[in-house]
Structure formats: C-alpha cells, structure tokens
Amino acid sequence: MIITTGRPDAHYHVRETLGQGTFGVAKRVVDKKTKEARVMKVINKKSSHMDPQELEQEIKNMKKMDHPHILKMFEYFEDYNNVYLILELCEGGELMKVIEDTYTKSRGKKRLTEGWIAGLYAQVLEAVSYCHSHGLIHKDIKAENIMLLNKDKTTKNPFDAPPHVVLIDFGLAEAFDPDRPFVSRHVAGTPYTMAPEVWNATLSRSNTFGLKCDVYSLGCVLFHLFCGEPPIIARSMKAQDWLKAISVGPDWRLLKHATPHAIQLVKKMMT
Missing domain, CATH: 1.10.510.10 (Transferase(Phosphotransferase) domain 1)
Known part of the structure; x- marks a missing residue:
C-alpha cells in the first residue's frame, strides 16, 4: 500500500463516474503503466459527510488487510482539497x-x-x-x-x-x-x-x-x-x-x- 502526495491523474487515466454518494464520487480509472482498471474514490475534505476520523480509520484498517475476499486498496493520494483512494474494481x-x-x-x-x-x-x-x-x-x-x-x-x-x-x-x-x-x-x-x-x-x-x-x-x-x-x-x-x-x-x-x-x-x- 503506497501513500502518494499530489493528484492521481499523473498516474491514472480518469474515466467515467461510477457513482456518487454522501462520501464523494467514485470514478473508473486506468493505470497508465499496467493498463489495469481500478476505482478511484474521491472524498472532498470540506463537503464530504464522511467523518475525518472514520476516513482515517478506514484507511488504517484497509492497509492491514491482504485477503482475496477483502476489497484491496492499492494506494491513496492526498492534496489540499481531497483524499483519493485507489481501490479494486468490483464490476458486479x-x-x-x-x-x-x-x-x-x-x-x-x-x-x-x-x-x-x-x-x-x-x-x-x-x-x-x-x-x-x-x-x-x-x-x-x-x-x-x-x-x-x-x-x-x-x-x-x-x-x-x-x-x-x-x-x-x-x-x-x-x-x-x-x-x-x-x-x-x-x-x-x-x-x-x-x-x-x-x-x-x-x-x-x-x-x-x-x-x-x-x-x-x-x-x-x-x-x-x-x-x-x-x-x-x-x-x-x-x-x-x-x-x-x-x-x-x-x-x-x-x-x-x-x-x-x-x-x-x-x-x-x-x-
């Protein structure tokens, strides 16, 4: 699990929006190097209804997990406005x-x-x-x-x-x-x-x-x-x-x- 500063568009092609909720927006992205599809969960620090402590806890918990039946988080980015989680794509x-x-x-x-x-x-x-x-x-x-x-x-x-x-x-x-x-x-x-x-x-x-x-x-x-x-x-x-x-x-x-x-x-x- 990698922590990266800055914006993810330097590493991923951002595609269509998959969903939107109180947490923010989920977008389909493609890794520029591997060409693998992922999900990018974009959480705005100010407008999101997600508790900052809850978000921090989710990231900490997912960093610990490595199991085929637990959603994988590959890396996350953070800038002044948003937190970007790069997650496994669940197409079903x-x-x-x-x-x-x-x-x-x-x-x-x-x-x-x-x-x-x-x-x-x-x-x-x-x-x-x-x-x-x-x-x-x-x-x-x-x-x-x-x-x-x-x-x-x-x-x-x-x-x-x-x-x-x-x-x-x-x-x-x-x-x-x-x-x-x-x-x-x-x-x-x-x-x-x-x-x-x-x-x-x-x-x-x-x-x-x-x-x-x-x-x-x-x-x-x-x-x-x-x-x-x-x-x-x-x-x-x-x-x-x-x-x-x-x-x-x-x-x-x-x-x-x-x-x-x-x-x-x-x-x-x-x-």
Whole structure:
C-alpha cells in the first residue's frame, strides 16, 4: 500500500463516474503503466459527510488487510482539497442488488439456490474470519457491503456458480485485543443488521460488546439471502423498538424453502 502526495491523474487515466454518494464520487480509472482498471474514490475534505476520523480509520484498517475476499486498496493520494483512494474494481455491484433483482423484481417467483448461497457465503466467512484473526471487528456487515468482483456470474444467471465476492467498508471497524474486554470507541452500524448487544450499548453507554456482533450480522445477511427480506424490522429508529423486535425474532416461515440445516445455521448466528 503506497501513500502518494499530489493528484492521481499523473498516474491514472480518469474515466467515467461510477457513482456518487454522501462520501464523494467514485470514478473508473486506468493505470497508465499496467493498463489495469481500478476505482478511484474521491472524498472532498470540506463537503464530504464522511467523518475525518472514520476516513482515517478506514484507511488504517484497509492497509492491514491482504485477503482475496477483502476489497484491496492499492494506494491513496492526498492534496489540499481531497483524499483519493485507489481501490479494486468490483464490476458486479452490491450483493444487495442481486437480492433485489432476484426476489423483488420477480415478485417472489425466483429464489437464490442454497448451493449458490453456500458457495458465496463461504467466501464472506473467510473474510470475516481473517478480520477477527487479525484483531479487527467489522461492525457493519450487510448485503450492501459485500461486492461482486466480476460481472459475468451475477444477476444474468446467478444459479450456475457463485461469484467472487469481497467485503468492503471498514470505516466503522475497530481493533481489539483478544486478551482484554473490547470497549468500542463509538457504537454504530446499520439498524437492521445490528446485534442486540450493540443496541444495548447505545442505551447503557457501556460500549462493551465483542466479535459476536459480526456473527449476528452475518446471520441477518444469510436470512436476507434465503428469502429476500431482512429478518428484523422495527417501527422506529429507537433502540428500545429494535430490541423489542429482536426479542420477538424473525418470521422463520419466510425460510420455508431452506433446508433444516440452513435454518439452524441462521438461528445459531442470530442467538
């Protein structure tokens, strides 16, 4: 991982815009030397809604990671106005889009096969296991943060073979010491995949939880893959309402097409 001062256009041909969000702009770029395509994430220091500490933490975390199922950051640039992250290009898009295309657009007439889900999820589990073995809790595992590397084995016919996937977005991730109780610097995540202990931490302000919060989130995503619906939905954004919804639990009837073994796995992850 290389840190470079100045602007990246000295090293990359800047192509089309791939997306735009609160963080900034994502552009397709081509390395002038190797001719390889990459993604350049441009984050404006002043106008970006991204917390500077969160950005710094994401860069630090990604510098540590070297795994085939974790998004690779090749280098980053910084000038007075912007930070430019040069990242692996994920042409297949978000796993969430595969879920939506399969279940929502077909109005329930199509499903992802259990074999396809198993092949894909083995990769996600490898990525999370790697993070944990290297002292890192992700804290925001969700379908939007799992990307398909290639376009050829995605929504056109997702039942032939699972695509190569990578875990992204380490902005909320935190380091931990396995020999000490973990105390989070800040409690955060995405509501519908946040573990009950994380919600409890928002109320008690103890900020104490552990690796299990990632396992719970993995269970939520797995449930989502099997039926196209998130397992937990609350009536408001209040922690009490989410904890109540979690205590009631998912509607397991939504997994009627899954095997008993698969359902048991999801239940173990979410309890």
